[in-house]
Amino acid sequence: MVKGLKLKAFPVKTAVSLLLAALLVFNLAGCSGGGKEPAAESDAAFNKEGLPIVNEPVTLDVLTVRWGNMGDTFLQNQWLKDLEKQTNVKINWQIMSSNDWGEQKSIMLASGTLPDIIFGDIVFSDSDIVNNLSYFRPLDEYIDQYMPNLKAAMEETPEMKQMSTFPDGKIYSLPARLPSRPESSIQPIINKTWLDKLGLDVPDNTEELYQVFKAFKEQDPNGNGKADEIPVSGSGDISVDLYNPFGITDINANSMMVVDGEPVFYPITENYKEAIKWAHQLYAEGLIDQEVFTQDNTMLTAKQQNPDVPLVGFSNQWVPDAVFGKWKDQYIAIPPIAGPDGKRYQGGEPGGLSLRRNQLLITTSNEHPEVSARWADQFYTNEASIQNFWGAIGTVIKKNDDGTYTLMNPPEGTSADAWYWDQSVRDFGPKYVSPSFEGNIILDETTGDGLKLVIDKLGSDYVTTPFPNVMYSAEEFQELPTLTTDIDGYVSTTRAKWITEGNIDQEWDAYVNKLNEMGLERLLQIRKDAYKRYTSAK
Template identity: 75%
Template sequence: MYKQAGKRSAKRWISLVLATALAFGLAGCSGGNSSSSEPSKTSDFNKEGMPIVNKPVTLKVLTMRWGNMGDSFKQNQWLKDLEKNTNVKIDWQVVSSNDWGEQKSIMLASGTLPDIILGDQTFSDSDIVNNLSYFRPLDDYIDQYMPNLKAAMAETPELKKISTFPDGKIYSLPTRLPSRPKTKNQPVINKAWLDKLGLKVPENVDDLYNVLKAFKEKDPNGNGKKDEIPYTETGLSPDFLNPFGITDINANSMLVKDGKPEYYPISEEYKEGLKYANKLYAEGLIDKELFTQDGTMTSAKQQNADAPIVGFTNQWTPDAVFGKWSSQYATIPPIAGPDGKRYNPGDPNGMSFNRNELLITTSCKYPEVAARWADQFYTNEASIQNFWGAIGTVIKKNDNGTYTLMDPPSGTSADAWYWDQSLRDFGPKYVSPSFEKSIVLNPKAGDGLKLEIDKMGSEYVTTPFPNVMYTAEEFQELPTLTTDIDSYISSMRAKWVTKGGIDKDWDAYVKKLNDMGLDKLMKIRTDAYNRYMSVK
């Protein structure tokens, strides 16, 4: 009892220290939080041209990095040049994802924020919607001080759609990342096993069944053991149901069919997909531990030390998860379903759009300076340098107007190098679709490899349920509905895959979902969808 009380006291003490540190360390350039949205302009501000201010101004910018990544990105030469050219000095506040949850709670409770929040992993839609008084509406700033972003929104209307909050205003800035694929995950199979058994790449669900059966029975890894697992994942991934028209890139059980939102766990396609999964499970073609293992257990099987034991899965790239066995795996075209059609999860506009990449807080004394500073990120060259690394360090600018990514240092993966040298996924960016033709990527590794294998599935990509925005009231109601509904759906899915009985249970299952408030959930989702689609 004494130990528990001591831990609670220590935790309260740590929280108090953190709150004090945040109050002093993260106060904006105005010297603290102000709920006023009125800017305090500097007479040294230049609306156009460089520098942005004649006398240096310091802005505090908070961003998050994964784990122990640190702040090496600050050495990016483009960022250094930006500071010199604009006269805007940046006091970077770099926080680790390991600590950010508690720090964020304290920051929002205290109302003490820096001038700028950068990166979509810092504050979520819910964080922003429920604390709007801390963040400046940016519509007027975009109109007056951000010609690069304004032009980008005119060229690519999706940027405005994803950035518009339910009240019709823009509080956070968007991104369009360069050279992103249309497909998300794609089917990946052990090609070495196919070749050894003399099998062709499966075209449809019947072919896949036959291939997985051969994987189980014919010892394709050649070790004389019955250790092959034809299919494994952590739970039944929605990707497994892709051949049945189920594509879900947001993991929210929603898709768009004939231009309308649909909740697929009550659809006939979902029902047929689970019947197929049950058939495979009953014959040992799906991992018996599918619904009981965690990600660590799944990874251990994918990277089994003695021999490859996994036959089929869905992944971003074939080298993403299989460790030293990666060379045996290959991406294949989407598996055709019972209707003869192929479906691939992704986005026809490209997996490149996001919001909440930059917010200007009401603590900021010079929001017009912050807006002009942010606008410098919305050029083609700025964006590629903040996604991969600086020209001359990571990117080579060629005489013919193209841009080539250099090879990473020996012993470093390309992705790790890009994170070390740039803001990478975080922060505002815009690369014009026409400019992407000038970017030369290595087709055998990293982002270039994904674009190559993307060609197999891009024509089959379905229109996803969009990344919609919810109101504060909707955010309050959603967890009450989704917690119980999602839990029930998950338990019934596990039951039907492992034990069968879906036909017998189906009507009662649908009725129970309706009793649990599925109609309310669909109204919230549909209202948000209609708001999103109405933005021009």
């Protein structure tokens, strides 16, 4: 039985489905006017080294998913256009929207009919892959024989191989290392204009933050004569970032942390209990948005971007201009708030938020796996990677005579981040920027990724060690959904109740006992086993 721990201070195949699957596959194959290449193309001369990869053109079907309605503007990236000419590998891009991909994904996996290549970790999750391994090729030999760029990257950054190794010891998906990523993730953001109007200093600790929240609530800092200010808001559950001062950091939203080298389920720790008491005090005094557990993101955004006056005083965001629209210049990032123990804690990844897996998979239906591997390897150079993260040289990036690269300013009225997504595959797909190369990249420190790196200096010294993005086996994935659905649901419901109503001390023991009855001990064992595999992978 798992007891309440004290956390120390620490840095379905139905006929309908098959019909829908057939329609989906037909639709995907028709996206760019073609399906597989004629069988004769499989005899095209393949070059193990150099370019072109094949002497006669070969077409590969590549499926990727984009956020919302982003569409296919990234195909105008000149590097991608040049890649087709240089390699003789033509890409039939099959671009889906994340808005309806969930249902389409289930249909595709049920049908077993997949394109040649899966591009980007938004397409399939770990469980999708592990539970359908017969659809994907092990890539170890392809990496060794045909992917010198990736092989060198894995030697320089061993964590890339570590995080890509599946429970059976093989690599099925390719990783990425993104350039110029910060160590810390979400920073405290506060309305500096409000502070100045009320003659208040930037809060340093939880007591000072409490006093600032009270002043925001009671002293009309937006100056409209109404008591409409919301000191801190959110959507759904209270953001875990509000608990950072109590040593609770959870960038993966799985209720896990690593404490003294051991995985810990923090919702049963004393630190968590104290954080909930703090949140309840704020809620009870009207300092937390009273609609926080009922509003959706649309309602929250309407408050953050209220057209008449700013309404929200404090938030946790990537950068200050991420959500506040016309009011963005009133907000600044501040250092992590010190907790009752006098220490600061910041969510993030020691060494940076740059490493990703599942960025490219080669399916077993792919008739040109060697060609596909060599094509993917072209993405693993520094110049290829920066052009696939921000945009092409000459469009978004200026290559200077001294070997440096300068990011150009976005068009008027467009944010830097939106421009990068428009011009590149951005976070998705294989890429690798060597740590030593990053010094050649010149970023505008007033916006986008450059601004984030400046802000990162406020919290990078306080970044804690997160529970890593471990890989689970097929057997573990069979158990996890039931365990996490019950346990996570109970934790979330109880947390909302305690924040709005209180009584955590009186109900704590019964809460921990209930979690044990739900199988918390088994959940922890699964996660500890996966953690051990992850940390021992070579």
